[in-house]
Structures are given as structure tokens and as C-alpha cells.
Amino acid sequence: MIGKWLDIGPVTQIEPGTARTLPVAGGEEIAVFRTMTGDCYALVNKCPHKEGPLSQGIVHGNVVTCPLHNWNISLKTGEALGDDHGCVPTVPLKVDAGRIFLLREAVVPPVRPAVADAATDKAA
Amino acid sequence: MNAPASFDGARGTRERLVVIGNGMAGCRAVEEILARDAGRFAITIFGAEPRVNYNRIMLSPVLAGEKTFDEIVINTQDWYDANGITLISGDPVTHIDRENAMVVSASGRVEPYDRLLIATGSDPFIIPVPGKDLPGVVTFRDLDDVDKMLAAAEQGGDAVVIGGGLLGLEAAHGLSLRGMKVTVVHLMPTLMERQLDEAAGYLLKAELERRGQTILTGADTECLLERDGHVGGVRLKDGREIPANIVVMAVGIRPAVGLAKAAGLEVERGVVVDDHMVTSDPAVMAVGECVQHRGACYGLVAPLWDMCRSLADGLTGTPNGYEGSVTSTKLKVSGIDLFSAGDFSGSDGSEDIVMRDAARGLYKRVVVQDNKVIGAVLYGDTADGNWYFDLLKKGEDISDIREALIFGQAFASGGALADPNAAVAALSDDAEICGCNGVSKGQVVACIDGGAHSLDAVRSTCKASASCGSCTGLVESLLALTLGGAVESGPKTLCKCTSFTHDDVRRLILEKALKSIPETMQELHWTTPEGCASCRPALNYYLLCAWPGEYEDDQKSRFVNERLHANIQKDGTYSVVPRMWGGLTTPNELRAIADAAEKYGARTVKVTGGQRIDLFGIHKEDLPAIWADLNAAGMVSGHAYGKALRTVKTCVGSEWCRFGTQDSTGLGVRIERMTWGSWMPHKFKIAVSGCPRNCAEATIKDFGVVCVDSGYELHIGGNGGIHVRATDLLCKVETEEQALEMCAAFIQLYREDAHYLERTAPWVERKGLEWIKAQLLDNPEAVRKFAARFRLSQKYSQVDPWAERAGGERADLHQHIAEVRPLHVETIA
Numbered sequence: 001m002i003g004k005w006l007d008i009g010p011v012t013q014i015e016p017g018t019a020r021t022l023p024v025a026g027g028e029e030i031a032v033f034r035t036m037t038g039d040c041y042a043l044v045n046k047c048p049h050k051e052g053p054l055s056q057g058i059v060h061g062n063v064v065t066c067p068l069h070n071w072n073i074s075l076k077t078g079e080a081l082g083d084d085h086g087c088v089p090t091v092p093l094k095v096d097a098g099r100i101f102l103l104r105e106a107v108v109p110p111v112r113p114a115v116a117d118a119a120t121d122k123a124a
Numbered sequence: 125m126n127a128p129a130s131f132d133g134a135r136g137t138r139e140r141l142v143v144i145g146n147g148m149a150g151c152r153a154v155e156e157i158l159a160r161d162a163g164r165f166a167i168t169i170f171g172a173e174p175r176v177n178y179n180r181i182m183l184s185p186v187l188a189g190e191k192t193f194d195e196i197v198i199n200t201q202d203w204y205d206a207n208g209i210t211l212i213s214g215d216p217v218t219h220i221d222r223e224n225a226m227v228v229s230a231s232g233r234v235e236p237y238d239r240l241l242i243a244t245g246s247d248p249f250i251i252p253v254p255g256k257d258l259p260g261v262v263t264f265r266d267l268d269d270v271d272k273m274l275a276a277a278e279q280g281g282d283a284v285v286i287g288g289g290l291l292g293l294e295a296a297h298g299l300s301l302r303g304m305k306v307t308v309v310h311l312m313p314t315l316m317e318r319q320l321d322e323a324a325g326y327l328l329k330a331e332l333e334r335r336g337q338t339i340l341t342g343a344d345t346e347c348l349l350e351r352d353g354h355v356g357g358v359r360l361k362d363g364r365e366i367p368a369n370i371v372v373m374a375v376g377i378r379p380a381v382g383l384a385k386a387a388g389l390e391v392e393r394g395v396v397v398d399d400h401m402v403t404s405d406p407a408v409m410a411v412g413e414c415v416q417h418r419g420a421c422y423g424l425v426a427p428l429w430d431m432c433r434s435l436a437d438g439l440t441g442t443p444n445g446y447e448g449s450v451t452s453t454k455l456k457v458s459g460i461d462l463f464s465a466g467d468f469s470g471s472d473g474s475e476d477i478v479m480r481d482a483a484r485g486l487y488k489r490v491v492v493q494d495n496k497v498i499g500a501v502l503y504g505d506t507a508d509g510n511w512y513f514d515l516l517k518k519g520e521d522i523s524d525i526r527e528a529l530i531f532g533q534a535f536a537s538g539g540a541l542a543d544p545n546a547a548v549a550a551l552s553d554d555a556e557i558c559g560c561n562g563v564s565k566g567q568v569v570a571c572i573d574g575g576a577h578s579l580d581a582v583r584s585t586c587k588a589s590a591s592c593g594s595c596t597g598l599v600e601s602l603l604a605l606t607l608g609g610a611v612e613s614g615p616k617t618l619c620k621c622t623s624f625t626h627d628d629v630r631r632l633i634l635e636k637a638l639k640s641i642p643e644t645m646q647e648l649h650w651t652t653p654e655g656c657a658s659c660r661p662a663l664n665y666y667l668l669c670a671w672p673g674e675y676e677d678d679q680k681s682r683f684v685n686e687r688l689h690a691n692i693q694k695d696g697t698y699s700v701v702p703r704m705w706g707g708l709t710t711p712n713e714l715r716a717i718a719d720a721a722e723k724y725g726a727r728t729v730k731v732t733g734g735q736r737i738d739l740f741g742i743h744k745e746d747l748p749a750i751w752a753d754l755n756a757a758g759m760v761s762g763h764a765y766g767k768a769l770r771t772v773k774t775c776v777g778s779e780w781c782r783f784g785t786q787d788s789t790g791l792g793v794r795i796e797r798m799t800w801g802s803w804m805p806h807k808f809k810i811a812v813s814g815c816p817r818n819c820a821e822a823t824i825k826d827f828g829v830v831c832v833d834s835g836y837e838l839h840i841g842g843n844g845g846i847h848v849r850a851t852d853l854l855c856k857v858e859t860e861e862q863a864l865e866m867c868a869a870f871i872q873l874y875r876e877d878a879h880y881l882e883r884t885a886p887w888v889e890r891k892g893l894e895w896i897k898a899q900l901l902d903n904p905e906a907v908r909k910f911a912a913r914f915r916l917s918q919k920y921s922q923v924d925p926w927a928e929r930a931g932g933e934r935a936d937l938h939q940h941i942a943e944v945r946p947l948h949v950e951t952i953a
Binding site: 006008009012013014015016017018020021022023024025029032036037038050051052053056057058059060061065067068070072096097107108 | 249311312313314317318321322344378393652653654655656657660661679680681682683684685687688692694695696744936937939940941942943944
């Protein structure tokens, strides 16, 4: 049985006020943040401006400043703050018993049976 | 359903209500039901503890010796008797049989029910470390725990409390008052981080330390140590060991859902209930800390009261749904005033109104969104806590009182006083504005009338707001009142989080001996709770420069390049530049660089302007490995990524060149050996040319040496960037030693005086060459003193960061948190 939530480990893996990354299929990364007050958030690790790795920005409150051009991005909504406009997708996250869970369907692509692939190949 | 008019009737004619849990929620629910319809139910309460119902949140005062157990009993046996309630204490329910609608207790007692109420509360969370089961390790949940702590306190000695939250700090306070030497071990950087922000957490920590407790934040417990079959201490992951005769685990609570889960009720984090506190079984209800309502679990008392009301309304036929609670917190530690409520984590569109008064140890923060108060944190003066909480719960529009909101209810509701300018205007002329320098309102106004038309001008003439700065707002109001709109904007502040300039901040860090970022923000009245991406790196540098060897570098406040010791590129990969002393290299080093470039897939290899080699396209995860390889060939970090000494460029000098006058390469290497690794306000480049032909381009460097027959010309403040600036000649010296000494002294002057992110070129222009010469050349002792301070600081900074990381330090900065392997399901045809 595959659960709805994907366990990615204990919250203590992330120092408060920083982020770490989770590589996912297709070469993308998810940035998992933990704020100084202990709240956790997950965003696609790409600034809406020039795709800078948000996981490497300075975190203050619930905001991260992109390391490339200093855009401020809300960790809660992924929206650019201030005069900048843009939005990075957020990933549903919950913390339970000290562990971080991401919504599985947002992280792992849907399972495709291998046989279906073969059938498609033959048809082509 | 008709209830009998009185409960004198046979129990059998009434609905049977069985309550699991004789705690605050269970009993309160019963009280609420009795108040609505006393005769409706025949009630049986099961309690695990062998005693009547008491007020669990008052265990802290019992531990502290401020109350006795009798004083915290809520319902005595008489109450149970008078209301015809059967209390079965000391016999916990072990099984719920929903099919037959009955519960079974530990002693085997079977009790059938028509309605069942689960109020099992929560269990303390025990961190799964070796030694957790040793005698002497206790939680802080019930009276037995308190008794164990009191017994330990009679023996005296050391106590360790694991967990710096509400409960942990109350336990620590109690044990401390009972005479134990208490150490609080807290995983997070801030005490009570769920309720407090960094600033309030700092004040609380300082106060508890003043009272003799040792507070270790960012401290992760590795295991509990044994001594003679009893707990003897705590070892932290960083290797520190703390002795302990008793260890209190107070890291948190978890809803006690075991019974409900075993009975097949819907359970997530807590027992899932609807707005009427009904579980997935219509005959079973639940209230208190064990429930999960609309996704939220509560660990505070106020929500319990709301839940019990909704439950009783529903059970007695007047449904009135529970809609969740907004909570507020007060710490029950006498003499510490602390209040927090609502959401102060800072969300979108929310604004912080912050007031800090360092002299009184005061911190107030109100979070406003859409003209409504959504959160508040108060430290030092909590008189207005309930007022803010009230505004928050009612969702009142505060736009009319916004300006004065932070000053509290008296101020904000005071009609004319609602406008802070009006309030200042109402002050008498002899009212004191600046307490530090004893300046009255009349004096400030006279000073403004006399031509001081900016904050800075007022500060320099009558000294108001020139010391601690807490009256800055008042002085600004007086400027606005006296001049109308003609206030001149003052010098640029460090960032939008403060009214102080870079110079003010640097001076005050030294004057007030400020030694951490939170302390600096509090003492200098920062207007944001955690600063921003501009001020955090600046403060980190200023503190590092002010307290070499003492201040612990805050990696969270560093730009990515300085945190990862490599330069981030536009695609998120990094470039790596090993140091080449004076631009010299060897075949062996070049071979190692070539090997590393191939092994780690450097897509571009480029010679830099600073006479070294740059490898582009390295991934964050590979950095420690490539550094290990380069280290193995004898190379260290080139700091090409830092606000630091970058490189010392040289020409070949007298060893080979027919024009060379001195050994410029050798001097360059010596200078680089002396200066590498030093953190600066901005990047810093040096060059040494062997003759005035200046092949090393020393006259566009931050510090340049041009060798001549008779010695060394020392040049400063050059820049080859956007605004090309040739250097100014500082002085000429005769020996290499003098050149080295002057170089160290000049760097230290720049380190101690310049603003963060100010290169030497604009700094020299701002201060003037004469000022710099006066600092270094007027007093024969000055150079020696500056150079000595530079060398002291170098003692702590000349550690190769690559070697540390290659050795495994801070691997978390480089590694992914986890890997996800996509599932691949094979279908068998």
C-alpha cells in the first residue's frame, strides 16, 4: 500500500533558517525550508525570475531571498514579494512526529505499468 | 428523548455516558453537560491516575513551591458524589468494544455505554535516544512526575531539562527555585520557538541565564549517560557532556490515540472529530488534546473549554458547532512577562509593527494583515496582551488606531493621543525626550529651530537620540511637528530594518559589547524580527570583525558563495578556484587541476584575471570531493567567492626580468601567505609589480605595491570595475618587512571602518586620502597597532574551509535531504 504522503526524513536534518534539496524525476529539485521558528515549507527550487536555486538563499521570517538577483519569495505561497512579479509552485508538506512528509503525487510521477510502454512501442 | 426530571430516578432509565479520562477536558465536558441538563445522563468517569480531577496546568506552580496539590484540585470527591457520577480512578480503560457498546478496564471491569466520550489527552514525547529508560529520567505530565522531581531536588545537584518550550522552561524554573543547578538543552536556536520569535527568545534566554540557569540552544541530545544504574548526564551530538542527577524530558506532547485507533475510529494525528466533537462513530465523541479538529491539534487549555461547550451543546440537543480556536500563551515563570498569540510567523501581505526598548528590556511586536491584528509577541510588558488578543479574536479593523497601536490600549484609544505626533505635541517643554543624554522636548525643539533639520543634525547638536536611539521616533515626530514637511532625510541607514547607519551600528557593537546578531537587533531596536538579506550578512561581518576568535560565524547570514565556498553560476552550478600563491603553480598542481576538471565534469576551464584557474560547472554535491582532491595536491581555497582577500597578482620581478628592481613574486607570495583567509567588507585584491612598468597592474588594486630601486611604493584604493579608479600613493617604504606591516595595517583600517559591501575605492573617496594617511602615518605606533589586530584576527581565519568541508564538516550543506526513486511497477502479462 502506497501512502498519500512521502516521508523524506526527520526535520532535524535541516538547520533552522536554511533549506535542503530533494532531487525528483526530470532533473528538477524541490527545496525544503525550515524557518527560524521551526515551520517547514517546500517549493520548486527555481526562482520565478531566472530559475536561481532558492534553497541557497538567505531565509528571514517566511521569506527567502534568491541568491542570484535578490528577489524575495514567500515560502508560504511561492509568490514574489515587493515590486517583483512571479510565482514558484509550492509542494504540499506536513510535519508529523518530527518527520517531514511531502504530498507523494507532487513529488513522484504517477506509476505507469511497464506493459503499457511495450504495447505503445509496438504500435509505433 | 425525554430525560427524567431528576437524577434520583433509576440509573437504568437514563442514557449511559462513559467518559475515558478524568483530566481537565473530561471533567470540564461533564460540568458543561450537567449545567445544561443535569439529569440526562448516568455518568461514569474512568481515570488512569489514582486521584480526583486537578488543574494540570498548575503543576508548574506546585513544582515551584507556589501552590500545594490541594490548591489545584478542581473537583473533590464531594462533587462526584453530589452529581451522581461514578469515578473509577487508578483503573485505566484498556479496550473499547464498539460492537457491544462497552469499555473494558485494566482490572477487567466492563462498563456498557450509550454515549462514549474519549478525553485521553496526550502523552509526553520521549526522544528515542539510548538511556531514555534509565531511572531518573522523567517527563512533566502529572503529579507523579512532580513528586519525582521534588524528590530529586531534595538531594540537590544537577538537573538537565531537555526541551526549551513552555513546559520545559517551567520545569527548569521550578527545579532552579528548588535549589538545583539547571541546564536547559534545546534543539532549536530560539527558546519557545513556537510561541516566540528570535528577538523575544533572546531576551528570555538572557533573563534565564541571569537567574543562573544554563541555556544551551541548537543542542541536539545524542544519549543519556548512566552512573551507578541511574541517569548521570546527557551527551550532546557535538560531544559536550552535562552532568545530571535528574533528566526531565519536555520536548513535546502527542495526542494519546492508542485506544481510539485500536477501536477502529478514524485517527490521523489525533482522533478526528467534526464540529460537534463526534468521531467517525456517531455514538463516540472526543474532546481535548487527543482530538484533531479541522486538521488542528491543540496543546493549550483555552481550546478545551471551547470544545467542551460545543460538545455539551450537541449532546443536549442545542447544536452549536466548534470552529477551532485562536490561542495565546503566557509563560508561568514569576517575574518574566511574556505573551504571544495568533500568527506571528510573517505571512504574505502581513506587516510587522515592532517596538524595542533596550533600556527597559522591552520587545513588542504586533502583526497586522488587511488592517486586522493577526498575531502579537510581547516581552517585558504584557499589560496589553489581552487587548491585542481581543482585537485579534474579534478581527476588528484597526486602521484608525494603527499609528499608535504598538503603544498599547491607553495610547491608541486615547482620542487625540491616537496620533503619535499629536501625543508628542501634547508633551510639555520640559518633558524628557532622550533619557540617555537628558535632553528635554524644549531643548530638542530649540535645536531644530537653530538649524538642525535632520535626525543626524539633531543627534550631533543636542545629542538627543545619539546614544541608545530608543527615542528616535520621538525626535522624528518633533522634527515633523517643528518643520512641517521640511525634514531633511538623514544619512542612509544600514537597511530598512533599522534607523541606524552603518557607522552607528559598528560603533555601538563595540561600545555596548554586542556579541550576537539577535542581541544587536534587540539593543539597536531593529524594526523587523529577524532582519533581512541585507542586514544579516552585514551584522555577521561587523561582529566577526569586532570580536575575532570570540564571535561564532553565523552561516545562515552568509551569502551562498561564502556558505558553499564556491561561486554560484547562473545555472545553479558552482565554479572552483584553488589558490595559487602569487600566481605561481607547479606541474603537479596543474596535473591535479586537470584531473579534477575531468573527473567532476568541469565544462569550462578558464584562466582568471587574478592569475589562477577557474573550473566551471561543478555541482554542489561534488564540491567536498573536488576539494579533497585539490587538497591532496597541496592546494587550498582561493576565496574567489568571498568578501575577502582574493588574490595577489605579481609579475616575475628581479629573478627573471631584465627590468625588475625587487623580488616582486616573492613579496607577492609573502603578502598572500599573510593575508589569505581574511574576511573583509568587500572583495579585496592586491598586486605587486617589480618595476614602474607595472605589469601586475598594481595601480588598479585595493592595495598595490610598485617596486623601485630604492624600495617599495605602496598604493591604495584602486579599482578596475565599473568605475575605474587609479590608486592613491599612500607612502613609500624601504624594506619588505615595512611593506608587509603597512599592508596589514591598511587592511585592518579598512576592515574596521568601511561599510559592508563598500570597496576600498569608494571608501577612500568618502573618507579622503588625508584621513587615511592621518590614521596610519601621523602616529608612529598606529601601524604597529593596526597590524597587530590584523594578525590576531588572522589567527582565527586562516583555516582552509575546503579542508574542513572535505573532512565531512557541514555535509548537510552539500547533500540532498533524500533521494526519491520513482516506482516502476511491472505488470505480468
